Amino acid sequence: MPGLSLSDVTIVTVCYKTDALIADMIATVPDPSPIILVDNGKTNNFPTLPPHRDIKIVALEENQGFGRGCNAGAAAAQTPWILFLNPDARLANGAIEALLEAISRHPSAVAFNPQISNADGSQYFKRRSWLLPRNRYMQKGWPRKDTIVPILSGAALFVSKQNFDAVNGFDPNIFLYHEDDDLSLRLAQLGQLVFVSDARVTHDAGHSSGRSAEIARLKAYHMAQSRIYTGVKHQRPLPRLSTLIQALALILSPTVLLSARRRAKASGFLEGAVKFRQK
Template identity: 45%
Template sequence: MHQSNAAERVTIVTVAYNSSAVLADMLASVPAQTPVVIFDNASQDRPKLRELVAARENKTQLIESDRNLGFGTGCNKGAEAAETEFLLFLNPDTALFPDTLQNLVLAADRRPDISAFNPRILNDDGTSILKRRSDLVPRGAWVPRGELTQDTILPVLSGAAFFVRRADFNAVGGFDTKIFLFFEDDDLSVRLSAARGNLMYVHDAKVSHIGGASSGWSPKSEKLKNWHWGFSQIYTARKHGMRLACLGAVLKTGIRALSPATLLSSKRRLKYAARLRGMAGALRWGGARRIRT
């Protein structure tokens, strides 16, 4: 299969939130013939995003939201604008290699029984970003530690570079819009695996993790992120009937909150207090309580 044919069969979907500084590098790595949909979650740097989109002309679409709808909802709305066979949900702080899309499409064509794929996501130091386990799947399905050297079945996929057939993504309803942030990729992985087929790591398809997207530490952002971490951890476990996972998550977080390291650190106290409040919110209401940003 010619590389250009593969590039035309994929739409890149990315969710931006004040991401223009890293998004430029990601867009520069995308083949010219590959469509890109950017969903902007009420970023303050939107004028810069518009400049980046204009530079790619008609192959890039920017969907602008006047409020932050969260990662999963942003992905879903971006996917609605796609018309290609495949979708690659890609974080703004990543970049493709020249043959990434070709190798992902080749893997999908070879394995129609696989519903979704992760490429090899590489940090600057050569280590890989890989999800080996999740509380939403049995321990027997977890992948042991150690470098993967070949294509491997995975229990869940990372949302940083999530490659999926658009038909399969639509068939399971996409990302759960009740999840604002965190664990949405675990939830989607479990639903895809159950309904459409196994999940796979593709060793020859590489994506670099650029990094540098952090906006710095602040009490407000840390409270927000950790509230959603706690909420989503409990929400997804309850959704999939994992009562022991709920109990284990609460106990583990409580123990960490009371540890000497936490009691001596204001940042750690803030972190775990916010997580416990998020967990309490999920346990109390069971639905999706949203904190707007």
Template identity: 50%
Template sequence: MHSTRTLQRVAVLTVTYNSHNILPGMLASLPHGADCTVIDNNSTDHAALLNVVRQYDARLIRNNKNVGFGTACNIGAAHTETEFFLFLNPDARLEAGALEALVIAADTHRDAVAFNPAISGTNGRPYFKRGSVLLPKREKLPSGWPETDCRVPVLSGAALFVRRTAFEAVGGFDPAIFLYHEDDDLALRLRTQCGPLMFVRAARVMHDAGNSTTRSSQLAAFKAFHMGQSRIYALRKHKRTGAERKALISAFWQRVSPVALISARKRAKQTAFLRGVLGAMQNKAGP
């Protein structure tokens, strides 16, 4: 059972883009009385989204253009005054007691600044972000959830619980990252500048990954392009310039793979990823 005091300490923030079909499941999973703000990146399903938001007594902030995931999160955070933020994907679901477990962990580990719950897929398998392309391989953790609460090298943005003071101290999400790797970047800045990152075993979240928006070849290509752009930008920002060449080689081989040659959707996606990588590498004005 969640106390009113616990709920008053946390703002749940979720970013949507044509996500009205998947959003009700996430909103329904929140404890009654939870403070939730939906930040919409100029979706075309505004009327349907508004109905969902009203049904679950959430707040809606509608951007007049798609500003990207991180910037939308920053906008939502600026409209709240709580001690903690829970950035939660619209295709995620809190299990019973998850929010309370995160608050308890934050109160117990006062030196830690940001936390991930135990995230699983719809098949029940653990989804654990054990490393990052922005970190050396030696920091990569074993697969599967740790048995107990522990410090981790990086966090997933699918369900990211963070102290407001730390979030504001590092300037929030980097607005230069439109989509992808913004969670890695934020987590590493939090770890370097503010304090440890932690995994919380008792907090459980289910993530229906990849279903926050309707799938299409056009959208897949759009996302892949920005992943390529963000990959190079973030590698440079975190002084992983030696990994740029590996990213380019990987993008090339994905483009000429048999799967990409057979599937038009995969081909469009991998072509866009390669374009994103090449475009970012040619941009000398990066970080």
């Protein structure tokens, strides 16, 4: 697709109590690229948005989860490409340009991940998934060059809007966790998923919605629910039983005695596993 520019890429970010993070993310986005901020449950005030930027806020009355939030943002996008970017992610200089160049290098690709590093500089690479058999797992660490991969991370997911719409976006039944895995498998039916080695993003994982015990419990609850739902959907072995066993192991672990947050996470995961009902 020749002739693409920065203005052909919309940044879509789902925000849940992320006012402390969003300004730093926006500062790394080139001026020509429009930005859509999805205010999930009206939990953000966005007090420091730069007035000169092309920024649209999509307000959702309730917290609808990551996938539905992304879908709402994508529906408002007017560009041929979308970069779903977490509020705690930061683009390196030239990251979007590198992703655009990758489109012409990989004409069979439908979606991409940049090279993602953690806040401490260590490598982050989504090499495996609960939804993949072990024989499809990749080696640890970033590939040295552009590489076809079986799964993509939603922290910085670059996708053609046409193909995103063709697979009906993120599954609205998934509130949180494994939604990017599920989307990846459906996109892979249309074409290749590609890791782009020269596009770089930093992701301060786990800080996009805070680190309180309450949020840890909420996330763990939906992690268990999503694990079972996606496991059933993609025919993984014994998704209900394996999730319940994992939940019991968390509850019985001595580490839960060390912090209220770990106790909340363990109890939330167990509750999610026990209360799952097929949607």
